[in-house]
Amino acid sequence: MIRKTFTMHLYPGMVEEYAKRHNELWPEMKAMIHEYGGHNYTIAFDDRTNTLFGYIEVEDEDLWAQSADTPINRKWWDFMAPVMATNPDNSPVCEDLREVFHLD
Numbered sequence: 244m245i246r247k248t249f250t251m252h253l254y255p256g257m258v259e260e261y262a263k264r265h266n267e268l269w270p271e272m273k274a275m276i277h278e279y280g281g282h283n284y285t286i287a288f289d290d291r292t293n294t295l296f297g298y299i300e301v302e303d304e305d306l307w308a309q310s311a312d313t314p315i316n317r318k319w320w321d322f323m324a325p326v327m328a329t330n331p332d333n334s335p336v337c338e339d340l341r342e343v344f345h346l347d
Contacts, residue, residue, distance in 0.1 A: 244301065246298065247297075247298070247299050247300070247301060248296070248298050249297045249338060249339050251294070251295040251336060252292075252293055253326060254293070257327065258288050261295075261327065264322065264326070275316060276310070278310075281300070281310070282301070284298070285298045295327075311334065
């Protein structure tokens with residue numbers, strides 16, 4: 244498995260809405276994440292900075308990258324755009340983090 248870590252940014256006051264939308268994650272979105280090799284997906288929030296911290300394990304980087312172009316993922320990005328910083332295509336503004344330590 245490949246561990247990926249990244250940050251995203253919520254608009255102020257949107258953490259409850261963000262959490263609600265993820266707690267009600269569409270079954271098709273869950274299936275797509277698993278189909279494209281995503282596992283152990285966790286997102287945490289820093290209240291001081293409105294920063295989300297994401298962690299996911301993926302089976303294959305190339306396969307995972309292909310998930311961005313699925314219709315369900317594009318629909319999810321459009322759904323989430325009102326609560327977070329996005330790029331012009333509604334993908335989240337996402338910054339990869341460099342792993343500096345891991346312990347199993």
